[in-house]
Amino acid sequence: MANPSLLILPGDGIGPEVMAEVRKIIDWFGAKRGLVFDVSEDLVGGAAYDVHGVPLSDETMAKAQEADAVLLGAVGGPKYDKLDFSVKPERGLLRLRKEMDLFSNLRPAQCFDALADFSSLKKDIIAGLDIMIVRELTSGVYFGEPRGIFTEGNERVGINTQRYTESEIARVARSAFELARRRGNKVCSMEKANVMESGILWREVVQEVHDKEYPDVELSHMYADNGAMQLVRWPKQFDVIVTDNLFGDVLSDCAAMLTGSLGMLPSASLGAPMANGRPKALYEPVHGSAPDIAGQGKANPIACVLSFAMALRYSFDQGNDADRLEKAVEKVLADGVRTADLMQNAGETPVSTSQMGDAIIAALDASL
Ligand code: NAD
Numbered sequence: 001m002a003n004p005s006l007l008i009l010p011g012d013g014i015g016p017e018v019m020a021e022v023r024k025i026i027d028w029f030g031a032k033r034g035l036v037f038d039v040s041e042d043l044v045g046g047a048a049y050d051v052h053g054v055p056l057s058d059e060t061m062a063k064a065q066e067a068d069a070v071l072l073g074a075v076g077g078p079k080y081d082k083l084d085f086s087v088k089p090e091r092g093l094l095r096l097r098k099e100m101d102l103f104s105n106l107r108p109a110q111c112f113d114a115l116a117d118f119s120s121l122k123k124d125i126i127a128g129l130d131i132m133i134v135r136e137l138t139s140g141v142y143f144g145e146p147r148g149i150f151t152e153g154n155e156r157v158g159i160n161t162q163r164y165t166e167s168e169i170a171r172v173a174r175s176a177f178e179l180a181r182r183r184g185n186k187v188c189s190m191e192k193a194n195v196m197e198s199g200i201l202w203r204e205v206v207q208e209v210h211d212k213e214y215p216d217v218e219l220s221h222m223y224a225d226n227g228a229m230q231l232v233r234w235p236k237q238f239d240v241i242v243t244d245n246l247f248g249d250v251l252s253d254c255a256a257m258l259t260g261s262l263g264m265l266p267s268a269s270l271g272a273p274m275a276n277g278r279p280k281a282l283y284e285p286v287h288g289s290a291p292d293i294a295g296q297g298k299a300n301p302i303a304c305v306l307s308f309a310m311a312l313r314y315s316f317d318q319g320n321d322a323d324r325l326e327k328a329v330e331k332v333l334a335d336g337v338r339t340a341d342l343m344q345n346a347g348e349t350p351v352s353t354s355q356m357g358d359a360i361i362a363a364l365d366a367s368l
Contacts, residue, residue: 004278004316006037007067009044009060012080012089013289014299014353015073021301021357022071022308025325028361032368033321035312040067044096045075045089045289055092064096068274069281069315071308072096074289093284097137100280102269103168104175105137105248106310107286109235109255114333117344118260121232126258131238132183133255134176135248137269139168140198142245162198164244169205175270176242177214182319184239186218190227190247202244224251231255262287263300263341266307268314281315283307293340297352300339302329305360328363332356 006026010019029035042048042060049055055075064070075089085091096102111119111129119126144161151157173189180187189206191199203221210219222230224247230237231254243251256265265287271280285303293299306329313322333342337359340350351359 003036003038004068005066006039006311007063007070008039008041009064009070010041010047010073011045011075011289012047012077013074013291013294014287015045015075015289017294017297017299017353018285018301018304019071019073021353021360022304024357024361025305025308025364028364029312029321032364035316035318035321044072044092046077046080048092049080049083049087049089054087055089056095061095061099064100064282065280068276068278069283069311070096070100071304071311072282072284073304074285074287076289077291077294096282097269100269100271100282101138102271102280102282103136103138104172104270105135105252106179106268106270106314107133107135107248107252107256108266108310109133109252109259111259112264112330112333114330114336115260115264115342118342119258121235121258125234125236129235129259130183131235131255132179132240133248133252134172134179134240134242135252136164136168136172136242136244137248138245139164140245162196162244162246164198164202166201166205169202170209171272173206173209173242174213176240177210177217180217180240181214185216186220186239188220188222188227188238188241190222190224190241190243190251192224192247193221194223198244206242227251228254231258256286261300261341263303263339264306265303266305266310268307268310270314278315281311283311283315297354298340298350299353300341301353301357302339302360305329305357324364324367325360328360328367331363331366332359335359 010016111126116123116127141162144163191202193199193203269282309322309325312318
């Protein structure tokens with residue numbers, strides 16, 4: 001059988017720096033675990049604009065549609081700030097998400113014990129936290145029509161429309177229930193059914209999908225504003241949270257920050273299954289291209305490394321090796337290895353991006 005294919009799009013700023021460390025780890029899995037990928041690399045964002053005049057060429061888009069998984073670094077930077085909106089680096093990323101129809105955005109919030117002091121919450125509230133927010137990514141108020149700024153009488157009015165079809169709600173609900181079965185078997189669905197009709201439909205459809213297809217999974221419903229409060233009061237009550245695009249945008253950032261640095265946060269965006277049964281998938285760190293530290297060897301590669309761990313788990317069914325990689329990261333942190341963003345005390349010496357990558361490889365070696 002052919003090796004699974006992985007398209008790598010390092011992008012701009014620190015993207016190529018953190019991706020170089022992930023390449024070492026991909027090579028390690030090939031050499032030491034027999035997990036060989038057909039890796040190809042291409043351009044996205046400003047890097048693609050510089051060569052092709054667009055932030056994602058049609059050829060790269062076609063490759064992304066064919067790949068078993070896409071791994072992206074980051075896009076953007078001050079050099080491109082003045083470009084027309086249609087060719088800004090971020091448009092490349094949006095095109096990937098839209099044309100691959102990646103409707104389910106997975107954002108884990110996981111607390112590594114060694115970093116529990118980084119949270120703004122008390123250690124006992126955060127230690128051992130492991131939750132997953134599933135955000136609907138391709139519909140809702142960011143896409144609904146009508147939208148725009150119109151004139152009504154003698155003043156302007158800004159309009160956006162929250163719109164969800166039953167099938168859009170059902171497919172993201174399924175994705176959350178499937179995930180829950182691989183984790184703690186609990187889903188909490190969040191909306192505002194008390195004040196929004198789209199929220200009423202959301203609640204009904206999630207309940208229907210549950211009753212018909214996933215009765216074994218524990219389901220609860222919560223208003224999204226209460227959800228925000230509960231996330232900072234006692235986040236460990238949750239396993240998987242499923243919510244719409246707008247609430248998911250806010251709640252996933254809130255949950256992610258419970259656990260510390262932006263340099264630690266991975267994500268996955270999944271679509272419908274392809275002919276080979278694997279979902280369309282894009283894995284990327286949550287952070288941007290960090291122009292302030294780009295090219296200095298200061299970037300923390302862990303968010304990108306953990307994004308690859310998600311690819312191992314969700315695209316390639318290699319849960320054990322995903323665990324192995326996450327444990328290697330945990331060990332490195334427990335040993336006190338820190339990039340600059342993870343430093344708390346003056347006088348400590350940070351490691352560079354590539355030293356962090358090497359430390360993770362050493363921990364992987366030790367796991368054999
Ligand atoms: P950013 O995430 O790039 O940086 C915010 C801060 O966090 C900076 O101080 C940066 O140095 C730090 N940081 C981020 N990642 C880090 C890492 N891995 N290690 C250590 N420190 C890290 O956000 P920003 O500054 O608002 O945006 C910079 C550029 O990135 C902009 O052009 C923006 O549009 C783009 N952006 C891209 C994405 C993406 O590619 N998905 C996401 C957000 C922002």
